[in-house]
Amino acid sequence: MSPKEKKKAKAVTIHEKWCKRCGICAEFCPGKVFSFETGQIPVVAHLDSCTVCRLCEMRCPDYAVSVEEVSK
Amino acid sequence: MAKSKSQSALLSQYFRQQVLPTTWCAGCGIGTIMGSVVRAIEASEIPPHRFVFVTGIGCYGPAGQYIRISDLHALHGRTPAYATGLKLANPEVYPILLMGDGDAASIGGNHLIHAARRNIDMTAIVMNNHNYGMTGGQYSPTTPQQVPASTAPYGMLERSFDLCKVVQAAGGTFVARTTVYHVNQMVTIMTRAILHQGFSFVEVESQCPTYFGRFSKRGSPVAMLKWQKENSISVEKAREMKPEELEGKIVTGIFVEEKQPEYVEDYYRLVARVKGKNSAKG
Amino acid sequence: MKGKECLMMGNEACVEGAIAAGVRFFAGYPITPASEIAEIMSARLPQVGGCFIQMEDELGSITAATGASLGGMKAMTASSGPGLSLKQEGIGCAAIMEVPVVIINVQRGGPGIGNIQPSQGDVMQARWGSHGGPQLIALSPSSVKECFDLTAKAVNLAERFRVPVIVLSDASVGHMREKILVPDSVEIINRKRPTVPPEKYLSYDTDEPDGVPPLADLGTEYLSHITSFMHYKNGFPAWTDLKVTDALVKRLTNKILWHKDEIIALERYLLDDAEVALVAYGSTARPAKAAAAMARRKGIRAGLLKLMTLWPFPGEEVKKISEKARTIMVPELNLGQIVGEVERCACGNSKVVGINRVDGALLTPEEILARLEEGK
Numbered sequence: 001m002s003p004k005e006k007k008k009a010k011a012v013t014i015h016e017k018w019c020k021r022c023g024i025c026a027e028f029c030p031g032k033v034f035s036f037e038t039g040q041i042p043v044v045a046h047l048d049s050c051t052v053c054r055l056c057e058m059r060c061p062d063y064a065v066s067v068e069e070v071s072k
Numbered sequence: 073m074a075k076s077k078s079q080s081a082l083l084s085q086y087f088r089q090q091v092l093p094t095t096w097c098a099g100c101g102i103g104t105i106m107g108s109v110v111r112a113i114e115a116s117e118i119p120p121h122r123f124v125f126v127t128g129i130g131c132y133g134p135a136g137q138y139i140r141i142s143d144l145h146a147l148h149g150r151t152p153a154y155a156t157g158l159k160l161a162n163p164e165v166y167p168i169l170l171m172g173d174g175d176a177a178s179i180g181g182n183h184l185i186h187a188a189r190r191n192i193d194m195t196a197i198v199m200n201n202h203n204y205g206m207t208g209g210q211y212s213p214t215t216p217q218q219v220p221a222s223t224a225p226y227g228m229l230e231r232s233f234d235l236c237k238v239v240q241a242a243g244g245t246f247v248a249r250t251t252v253y254h255v256n257q258m259v260t261i262m263t264r265a266i267l268h269q270g271f272s273f274v275e276v277e278s279q280c281p282t283y284f285g286r287f288s289k290r291g292s293p294v295a296m297l298k299w300q301k302e303n304s305i306s307v308e309k310a311r312e313m314k315p316e317e318l319e320g321k322i323v324t325g326i327f328v329e330e331k332q333p334e335y336v337e338d339y340y341r342l343v344a345r346v347k348g349k350n351s352a353k354g
Numbered sequence: 355m356k357g358k359e360c361l362m363m364g365n366e367a368c369v370e371g372a373i374a375a376g377v378r379f380f381a382g383y384p385i386t387p388a389s390e391i392a393e394i395m396s397a398r399l400p401q402v403g404g405c406f407i408q409m410e411d412e413l414g415s416i417t418a419a420t421g422a423s424l425g426g427m428k429a430m431t432a433s434s435g436p437g438l439s440l441k442q443e444g445i446g447c448a449a450i451m452e453v454p455v456v457i458i459n460v461q462r463g464g465p466g467i468g469n470i471q472p473s474q475g476d477v478m479q480a481r482w483g484s485h486g487g488p489q490l491i492a493l494s495p496s497s498v499k500e501c502f503d504l505t506a507k508a509v510n511l512a513e514r515f516r517v518p519v520i521v522l523s524d525a526s527v528g529h530m531r532e533k534i535l536v537p538d539s540v541e542i543i544n545r546k547r548p549t550v551p552p553e554k555y556l557s558y559d560t561d562e563p564d565g566v567p568p569l570a571d572l573g574t575e576y577l578s579h580i581t582s583f584m585h586y587k588n589g590f591p592a593w594t595d596l597k598v599t600d601a602l603v604k605r606l607t608n609k610i611l612w613h614k615d616e617i618i619a620l621e622r623y624l625l626d627d628a629e630v631a632l633v634a635y636g637s638t639a640r641p642a643k644a645a646a647a648m649a650r651r652k653g654i655r656a657g658l659l660k661l662m663t664l665w666p667f668p669g670e671e672v673k674k675i676s677e678k679a680r681t682i683m684v685p686e687l688n689l690g691q692i693v694g695e696v697e698r699c700a701c702g703n704s705k706v707v708g709i710n711r712v713d714g715a716l717l718t719p720e721e722i723l724a725r726l727e728e729g730k
Contacts, residue, residue, distance in 0.1 A: 018092050022099035027294045028253075057079035058111070058255040061103030061293075062093050066079045091590075124572045126421075136579060137590040142572050144424060145581040145591075146417070147447050153414040157421030157429065158572060160405040161379055165425060165573030183417075186410040339405060346400035 009050035099293020101278030112262035128175035149180030152187035209283025371505035378404030416444030432458035446484030454512035471714030565609035628657030645722035669699035676700035
């Protein structure tokens with residue numbers, strides 16, 4: 001993959017039983033992929049904006065976010 | 073170094089998913105820190121079975137039950153001492169010490185500084201959330217002055233430790249600080265800490281939204297991470313700043329990374345020398 | 355028995371007994387009258403490929419020894435009474451984690467800093483000093499030879515039962531010098547190792563009939579979770595599982611009490627027809643034996659039960675004696691610690707009295723004889 005080719009996400013899923021609705025993934029997503037309302041599980045609103053940086057996966061304190069990359 | 077794996081791959085390989093979700097509060101920093109530890113273990117390319125989590129007493133104590141790494145969940149404050157014996161008995165083991173600020177610097181302070189002084193090959197990770205979270209938010213040696221705590225209802229009167237400076241003064245040969253927010257930096261630093269041959273110390277500025285977050289008014293988990301982001305200054309930049317400009321800020325990065333004789337290797341060299349002399353005597 | 359005759363100090367004999375039984379790790383801290391153990395270990399262990407470390411404090415010593423044992427090396431620490439007090443949390447932790455470790459306590463006068471004279475003030479501390487009162491094993495040498503033999507036995511018992519074992523020496527026994535035969539080899543018991551493949555291993559598998567789970571070293575293919583919390587078989591915390599907590603606490607006690615026959619060591623001297631029996635241990639055992647012999651020459655049917663195991667207490671043996679002897683006398687270098695156990699186990703069959711000395715000097719045969727004569 002050339003440096004100019006951006007990664008794309010096939011899916012971003014949140015494990016509903018593990019998510020504690022802290023909102024961290026939504027707040028700090030560089031692509032603003034999630035929409036979040038207090039007390040609710042974040043919703044994937046803009047999948048196309050996801051660059052597969054995986055910051056949401058790394059930051060989620062409950063390992064509840066999973067990003068599946070579009071395979072080349 | 074290994075390419076970083078996806079969450080689902082890491083979950084399959086390292087986590088006991090049947091016991092998730094964790095018992096930690098919503099937005100607590102521990103889960104993120106443990107995720108970074110797992111990523112660092114993966115990146116180190118050292119066989120995972122050689123790692124042992126040596127954990128103290130605090131909210132992070134039961135971290136080992138979520139992760140498929142051997143663990144020794146023993147006494148409050150004594151993790152460096154347990155790890156010292158473990159490493160001397162089996163130099164192939166990689167102890168990763170999981171401690172809180174109270175565990176490491178209060179009851180465990182003596183063991184921390186001596187493990188650093190000896191420069192034993194182990195990685196100490198201190199999750200610094202500036203209070204004793206498990207027992208209800210009492211003040212710790214890292215609670216900032218004037219911030220209330222359950223045992224400082226009128227505000228913390230004592231000065232607080234700069235843990236990295238303490239360990240540096242004690243002779244730690246890898247000393248670094250990061251924050252839960254700076255998660256990529258955290259994984260990089262932890263990986264370097266593990267691969268460093270000697271005593272590695274990583275302080276992670278962490279959030280306890282339930283107690284310290286409320287007492288300090290730093291707020292929700294999101295607000296506390298924002299605070300970490302906005303108040304962190306790299307070690308390189310900090311060198312150019314005046315002390316008053318650094319007041320209340322977190323300096324992050326690697327402060328010390330040096331090669332010094334490692335104690336266990338030195339000791340076994342001594343053993344070989346003594347045994348050799350004894351054999352020569354017949 | 356093949357061996358080498360050596361003039362040796364009691365503390366040195368503890369070291370040699372430990373090394374003969376396979377100890378290869380020692381962590382300690384200087385304290386009179388035990389420091390010689392650390393000093394000699396620091397020289398001897400590298401000679402046999404082992405590790406010595408002087409830790410920063412007593413708590414570091416017991417915890418480092420525990421960590422080393424979990425890493426696969428037979429491990430030991432040593433101290434005196436004040437140090438044993440500091441180690442108690444670590445000892446209790448080793449008990450619930452079920453880690454083999456030996457603690458030599460060369461007793462001195464207390465409480466507090468006290469003095470450095472011999473005493474037997476830590477007998478009850480050895481049994482009940484740790485939070486939760488775990489059932490430990492405590493042995494009591496009365497000679498340099500017994501320092502060697504009982505330390506080797508302590509190492510073996512620790513390995514056999516995955517339990518901390520305390521050796522209650524004292525300033526007199528620890529510092530005396532006697533000629534002993536150091537055997538070329540001793541019986542060695544190694545901890546039970548897992549026989550199942552790694553994926554089936556549980557750190558606290560309680561299906562073993564003797565109540566002792568196999569122990570895998572940390573850092574191997576056998577994933578192991580060692581914890582000081584109440585725990586399930588897999589080593590994970592059982593916070594509020596009442597059945598599990600009940601079963602665990604009872605198993606930790608029963609694995610020792612069910613096997614008293616392997617643990618109890620004692621010596622019977624002229625007890626068959628004794629009208630007055632002495633029950634003695636450690637530094638009072640030899641003067642007591644001499645006093646019993648002197649009493650016999652004066653027509654007093656005296657005998658001695660010498661205890662080399664103090665905990666678990668050999669109550670059955672004491673009961674047997676109480677069924678024959680009119681009086682049982684318990685000489686101790688304290689104000690009465692084992693005497694209460696003797697009284698309990700005598701079940702009112704005999705009059706039980708203590709002979710006590712707490713000034714830092716030893717009880718003499720003459721002093722004990724005088725009490726035997728009074729008692730007649």
